[in-house]
Amino acid sequence: MTASCALESEGFAPRPDLDPSFDPADPRVPVTVLTGFLGAGKTTLLNRILTEQHGHRIAVIENEYGEIGIDHELVVQTDEEIFEMNNGCICCTVRGDLIRILARLMRRKHKFERIIIETTGMADPGPVAQTFFMDEEMKAKLRLDAIVTLVDAKHITEHLDDSDECRAQIASADILLLNKSDLVSADELAALEQRVRGMNRLARVQATEHGGIDLDQVLDVRAFDLEARAAETPEFLQEELPFEWAGLYDLTPGTYELALAAGPDPTIDLVLGGPGLEHEAIFADWKRRSILLYSGDAETRSGSADDAPAEPGETLYRLTVDATDGARLRLRIPAAGRYVLLTQHLPEEFDMQLTDAAGGAPAPVAEHRYASPHEHDDSVGSVGVTAGELDPSRFEQWITNLLRTKGPDIFRTKGVLAFRGRPNRFVFQGVHMLFDGDDGKPWRDAEPRGSELVFIGRNLDRAELTAGLSWCSA
Numbered sequence: 001m002t003a004s005c006a007l008e009s010e011g012f013a014p015r016p017d018l019d020p021s022f023d024p025a026d027p028r029v030p031v032t033v034l035t036g037f038l039g040a041g042k043t044t045l046l047n048r049i050l051t052e053q054h055g056h057r058i059a060v061i062e063n064e065y066g067e068i069g070i071d072h073e074l075v076v077q078t079d080e081e082i083f084e085m086n087n088g089c090i091c092c093t094v095r096g097d098l099i100r101i102l103a104r105l106m107r108r109k110h111k112f113e114r115i116i117i118e119t120t121g122m123a124d125p126g127p128v129a130q131t132f133f134m135d136e137e138m139k140a141k142l143r144l145d146a147i148v149t150l151v152d153a154k155h156i157t158e159h160l161d162d163s164d165e166c167r168a169q170i171a172s173a174d175i176l177l178l179n180k181s182d183l184v185s186a187d188e189l190a191a192l193e194q195r196v197r198g199m200n201r202l203a204r205v206q207a208t209e210h211g212g213i214d215l216d217q218v219l220d221v222r223a224f225d226l227e228a229r230a231a232e233t234p235e236f237l238q239e240e241l242p243f244e245w246a247g248l249y250d251l252t253p254g255t256y257e258l259a260l261a262a263g264p265d266p267t268i269d270l271v272l273g274g275p276g277l278e279h280e281a282i283f284a285d286w287k288r289r290s291i292l293l294y295s296g297d298a299e300t301r302s303g304s305a306d307d308a309p310a311e312p313g314e315t316l317y318r319l320t321v322d323a324t325d326g327a328r329l330r331l332r333i334p335a336a337g338r339y340v341l342l343t344q345h346l347p348e349e350f351d352m353q354l355t356d357a358a359g360g361a362p363a364p365v366a367e368h369r370y371a372s373p374h375e376h377d378d379s380v381g382s383v384g385v386t387a388g389e390l391d392p393s394r395f396e397q398w399i400t401n402l403l404r405t406k407g408p409d410i411f412r413t414k415g416v417l418a419f420r421g422r423p424n425r426f427v428f429q430g431v432h433m434l435f436d437g438d439d440g441k442p443w444r445d446a447e448p449r450g451s452e453l454v455f456i457g458r459n460l461d462r463a464e465l466t467a468g469l470s471w472c473s474a
């Protein structure tokens, strides 16, 4: 028996006949969340799904972590529609964008039969899954089918002890694929299986090689079970919203200014609701309305004093927060009353201050915090470097030495490179010290040929990486 089929005696096939809630006429579109730590094999599995003759219309939502987006070069070209979300992590900063894309998909005339969401390797899939239970329309039209977590059998043990994200991905899985089983022995695989089962008693576990698994084992399998999940992890039922904070203010008519300093995100979404009277009623009402606002377009504000004042009402404002100057937004309050301000992030993260025309600072009369903290490991970062055409032998020499010496800290390397004299792009992929590459799309005649490489990991030295790639282009 090879290592890759050691775990296949699981009774793994879906058994809708045993599931009392199984309804073959269920019109809801099944959603698969593909997750797993950096380089575990998510895109490899996604490509398998997209190239297989499945006969279904699939929409793919891709969220990538890294200073330069490379995944558009890695996902196979098919007729399927792919939505990229590259400006933040799907489990926190771009939750609102996820809601917006899903809302648009649900309104489409020609409906999709499946939705697949590939999260970043640094995402906590919990909040992504909770999106499907947040809103009545979402619950009526979409069904979370399974959280499929890929585990890199070769490298996972280097991250299990010090990465909360890695543990959350395993704990949240309905299906755990122990991928890269070709790179470990049968004993190592058995030990890993035991370890992950200890972290998640509910998941079905299967060993895979290059994401090789029958699609009917991962798509439309009805593996996600809300009751079982909530019993195992009660936080799962915690309220998860695209807003982390709401403050209630008693305001008189006039113009106010909201000032924000630079924070963890270059933009912040906010909604000014009201006026209303009752504390809980105004909170509840505007919370519901704010989620719905994400199905439309946000009104973008530059954060400069020249912007027109924001008015209370059903508008989602997206404010740009400059890294040095922060942002300012004037608010026009037409009538005395109680107003609610909902913000995507906690006010203290942006040192948010509200002032009135006389310089007074009205304080909220009540506040709600919706955030359940899923903080990312701040010690993990990303550095993207670019150069012109490269000398292939210099590149090989440099990258081999770099990954051999820094491989424990460089978790993931991805790049699209222009090698001198070669007609095609070269797509480079590395996970710690292991790397490979392949020819990508050909360069078109007039196209500028350039190289982009992104590193994700700890203690990344931007100057050294930039100098190294530039040496390869000399």
Ligand SMILES: Nc1nc2c(ncn2[C@@H]2O[C@H](COP(=O)(O)OP(=O)(O)OP(=O)(O)O)[C@@H](O)[C@H]2O)c(=O)[nH]1
Pocket: 036, 037, 038, 039, 040, 041, 042, 043, 044, 045, 074, 120, 121, 179, 180, 181, 182, 183, 208, 209, 210, 211, 412, 414, 429, 430, 431, 436
């Ligand atoms: N040997 C081996 N390599 C694999 C296997 N699955 C994927 N890979 C390789 O691992 C690397 C990363 O695979 P991806 O599918 O891009 O991983 P990912 O999880 O999408 O990566 P990120 O999105 O960057 O987190 C690529 O070089 C793949 O060819 C496998 O089963 N065995």
